[in-house]
Amino acid sequence: MGSSTGAALSIVAPCYDEGAGLRAFYDRVIAACSNSHVQDYEIILVDDGSHDNTWEVLEELAVTDHRLIGVRLMRNYGHQLASTAGLAVSRGHRVMLIDADLQDPPELLVDMLRLMDEGADVVYGKRTLRAGETWFKRASAAAFYRLAHLLKVPIPSDTGDFRLMNRRVVDILLAMPEQERFIRGMVSWIGGKQVPLLYQRCPRSTGKSKYSVIRMVNLAADAVTGFSSAPLRFSLWLGIGVGLIATLLLAYTLFEWFNGNTIRGWTSIMTVICLFAGVQLICIGIIGEYVGRLLKETKSRPLYIIDSIVARGQNSPVASDFSRLSHEGRQRALRRMLQGREI
16 A cells, blocks of 8 residues: 555556456556566555445455455446546556456556656557457447547547556546546546557456447447537538528429429428428437536536445445545545544
8 A cells, every 4th residue: 555645556447247357357467566666556446336246356355465445336337437436546646547357458557657757647558459359349439439530529549448647637637527427538638748558458358348339329429428519510500401401492392382383292291391300309319418418517416426445454434425525635535444434
């Protein structure tokens, strides 16, 4: 565990039903830290409402290693909020964010630290190969990144949340109040010197991906609506275009009526009506996405609620969330919890 002023390095990993492979992940992280010659570090594993034995494994590891902190959330909040919870608990001057499924190799820590020593504020993993993924996932990912670039969403291609950040970037990220979070986009938006590290992504060590098609679509929607107003502008121009077409159709109808011709064909009329109605619903849906985001932001609910934290073999219940605290406040709160006291 780091000192009261913070460890040199924090490694944060959200975990959802990762009990089968968690010990293997832990062993490789320990080996990576040893190879990096980092002595003062902490490992923060966040149980995001798992249904398997993930929390039991975390408790066992915490008993044997004082450098490990297990964080248990009240329910499943999703990958992005679980990652945010882990970042909030972290105290390292540098913070590595990585998934616990071993698709992103912890051994790249050595190269990431070297690039940060050379002046980088953020070192992010850029995938050159996505091993073990279906053609549909690869194709949908490629389509998403093309769409993101078209809509000016600030993320590099073929990247995930796997990255090493300095403390300043992490604190700025935690100070951003978005409810619907898209961490890789938020970090890119912060700026600074952000350097890619090319690597080949590995297949999952155990289990299967928790990102269903619906979750991927929701994440893509968060990325687009959180960083671009282009869909709103698109709906405006679409409405203008359809309005012009409707005006031309009206002029044509009046011209035929003045010439004594009766317009026949209910099929064509219904087709036009359905077309216009469909365009209207699309535009309303786009606007609704943005209004829904505004509604969630105005509620100002906590991003997550921590149920308990286990460290040094002690399990401490938590009475508040970290999302509203400053970095110094989180450190004070965490030190009190590690002493077995509630906030």
